[in-house]
Amino acid sequence: MGKRTYGKEFGFMTRAVHTGNDVDAETGAIRRPITMANSYELPYDPSDINWSGAGGNLYTRNGGSNQAYLQEKLASLEGGEDCIALASGVAALSGLFFALLQSGDHVVFGSVTYIAAYRLLNELFNNKFRVETTLVDTTDPDAVRKAMRPNTKLVHIETPGNPTMMITDIAAIAEIAHEHGALLSVDNTFASPFNTRPIELGADFVIESLTKYVNGHGDAMGGAIIGKKEHLDLIRAQSQINLGGTISPFNAWLIMRGAVTLPLRMRQHNESAMKIAQWLAAQPGVRFVAYPGLPGCKGHEIAKKQMSPGFSGMMSFGLNADHDTHNKFVSCLKVITSAVSLGHDESLIAFLGEDDERQYLYPEEFHGGFFRFSVGLEDTEDLIEDIRQALEKVGLA
Numbered sequence: 001m002g003k004r005t006y007g008k009e010f011g012f013m014t015r016a017v018h019t020g021n022d023v024d025a026e027t028g029a030i031r032r033p034i035t036m037a038n039s040y041e042l043p044y045d046p047s048d049i050n051w052s053g054a055g056g057n058l059y060t061r062n063g064g065s066n067q068a069y070l071q072e073k074l075a076s077l078e079g080g081e082d083c084i085a086l087a088s089g090v091a092a093l094s095g096l097f098f099a100l101l102q103s104g105d106h107v108v109f110g111s112v113t114y115i116a117a118y119r120l121l122n123e124l125f126n127n128k129f130r131v132e133t134t135l136v137d138t139t140d141p142d143a144v145r146k147a148m149r150p151n152t153k154l155v156h157i158e159t160p161g162n163p164t165m166m167i168t169d170i171a172a173i174a175e176i177a178h179e180h181g182a183l184l185s186v187d188n189t190f191a192s193p194f195n196t197r198p199i200e201l202g203a204d205f206v207i208e209s210l211t212k213y214v215n216g217h218g219d220a221m222g223g224a225i226i227g228k229k230e231h232l233d234l235i236r237a238q239s240q241i242n243l244g245g246t247i248s249p250f251n252a253w254l255i256m257r258g259a260v261t262l263p264l265r266m267r268q269h270n271e272s273a274m275k276i277a278q279w280l281a282a283q284p285g286v287r288f289v290a291y292p293g294l295p296g297c298k299g300h301e302i303a304k305k306q307m308s309p310g311f312s313g314m315m316s317f318g319l320n321a322d323h324d325t326h327n328k329f330v331s332c333l334k335v336i337t338s339a340v341s342l343g344h345d346e347s348l349i350a351f352l353g354e355d356d357e358r359q360y361l362y363p364e365e366f367h368g369g370f371f372r373f374s375v376g377l378e379d380t381e382d383l384i385e386d387i388r389q390a391l392e393k394v395g396l397a
């Protein structure tokens with residue numbers, strides 16, 4: 001049988017299952033194998049090979065087969081032309097910035113983004129490479145418009161933003177970026193391509209930390225950049241092959257396997273998180289809940305426009321209590337695990353105290369310390385009961 005392809009005429013679930021998989025030519029297995037090889041046999045006369053090239057099987061840092069299969073699936077799910085899968089979400093962020101930005105370029109980026117994006121742009125790229133950066137509350141399109149300069153090369157946003165859950169209007173920011181001749185990258189890790197596809201809303205690049213929802217099982221790290229082939233060819237040459245953050249074949253295979261169930265998992269994450277957010281919002285011991293699916297939350301109207309069918313499994317909340325009571329609450333949880341990362345099968349919670357250096361950029365209600373909560377795939381009732389009994393133990397129920 002020839003190579004099977006699954007275009008736009010197929011639904012998201014069909015593409016999540018089939019894209020990137022095929023019959024193995026050697027054995028006839030209906031699963032493609034994991035190719036744990038660093039290197040590939042050279043042709044009779046290798047003298048004219050471009051050792052820094054991405055085409056063909058040469059050396060796994062330049063590109064391997066498991067990486068290629070995963071890239072095919074992710075490009076399809078995000079609705080992009082091409083994809084580069086790298087060793088982590090941060091490798092994807094740094095790879096994008098490294099290839100795109102030159103000294104003297106200007107970047108506008110969200111004041112609340114993943115901490116490594118903040119460090120890369122606001123500390124490393126401007127100090128080492130004289131890239132100008134402006135931190136902006138991207139939930140306000142007018143603030144983004146005002147921040148644009150003639151040398152603005154890139155606008156980088158994250159929505160929902162980690163950890164405040166702030167929602168940025170992707171279509172509105174894409175229009176502003178393009179009016180000013182800049183490109184837009186969107187970190188879509190919190191929403192996942194099941195709920196939001198930024199390229200369809202006008203973004204030039206999507207960043208995913210595959211470590212989170214796309215893999216979904218907490219056992220592999222990876223990252224991806226999705227976008228147009230002309231841009232990605234440049235990023236692949238500069239940032240994958242010469243910076244070297246290529247994903248391992250085994251991790252690519254694990255993430256490929258995890259991604260098959262992304263639609264099913266996300267449906268459950270969406271449903272449980274909505275129920276839990278509503279329940280939390282009704283508890284007197286809870287100081288605030290930030291979940292884009294709640295009608296009272298800032299950004300809900302925009303979230304309704306660009307997040308569908310659901311609002312994902314991430315939320316933040318705080319207790320009507322002091323610092324230590326937050327820690328005590330976490331120690332009383334029996335089902336929910338205290339750990340960083342998110343989008344795993346199991347529920348994860350992390351207490352982010354009130355001494356974060358970016359505290360001044362967070363909304364007022366976050367200032368007393370808060371939890372970032374990744375709602376997992378356990379029974380919703382068990383999660384609610386876990387939170388209820390912990391609230392009771394610390395005297396808040």
Ligand SMILES: *Cc1c(COP(=O)(O)O)cnc(C)c1O
Pocket residue numbers: 088089090091114158162187189190209210211212221222223
């Ligand atoms: C975790 C995360 C990243 C970084 O991904 P890693 O795989 O940990 O390198 C980037 N952006 C967001 C929004 C994240 O949550």
